[in-house]
Amino acid sequence: MTASLAGYLADGGAPLYSAAKHGIVGLLRSLKNDVAKYNIALSVVAPAITLTPLITSSGRRSSTDPAEWAASMVKRGLAINKAETVGLAVAHLINIGMQAKGQGLLLQKDKVVDVERGLAKSREMWMGKEMLDVFRGGSNALKAQSKI
Template structure:
C-alpha cells in the first residue's frame, strides 16, 4: 500500500513537471487513524500514505503540483461486505457505518478524487479528506 503509492508518485512527478504542473491524489484509509485487531500492517501503511502525501506536497509544490489524498471509510463493495459481515452483530448490522448510519458508495470516493484532481481544489495541497460518513471523526 505504501510502497506502490511511493513508486507511482516517483514515476509520475517528472512527467507532471514536464506538463507544467498538475495534481496527484493518493488513496489512504481511515484505517490509518484507528486501530483494530490484526490491522497493524495495513494501518501503518495507510498512515504512511498520509505522511507521504504531506511530505510530497511540500516537496513538489514549487513545480505547481498539488498532492492530496482521500481516506475512504467503509465502502459498500463485495470485498467489504465479506470482511465487515464477519464483524456485524444484531445491534450493529453495519459496523463502522458512522453518524450517517450507512456505508459509502464507490462513486462517493470517486467524487472526492475528482474534486481533488480538478481546478476546483486549486488551493488545496498536503491534505487528506476523510470520506467516511463520520465513522472516524478525528
C-alpha cells in the same frame, strides 16, 4: 493518493494495513510542499469502509452480495460509504487544482472532512505553544539550510 480511515485512526486487527495507510498520510505531509514547486497538488482520500465487490470477495464475509452485507452492517452501527462518494471526493480534488495541496479528505458515512486542515488549525492546542514554537524554529532553520 489513497489512504484509509485506518491511516488516521488505527484500530486493532490489521496492523500492517494500518501502518501502510499511516505511511501514505506521512508521505503526503512530507512531500506536499516539495512537489507543489512543480505544480503538483498532492492530497489524500481516506475512506472508511466502502461498499465494493472487494467486501465480499475477500473471503471473510458470509454474504456474497455486497449490498446485503452492507445493510446488515449498517443495522449493527457500522458506517459505510458508497463507492460513488469516494469518486466524487477524488473528482473534487482534481477540480480544485493546486488548492487541493495537502488536503486529507476523510470519508465516513458518505460525508467528507479535511482532517489535515483540522489538524493544522488545532496544532497549538495539541502540541502546546512552546513545543509548536520550537518545532517551527527548527523547521525554519532546516529550510534555510537546504537553500544554501
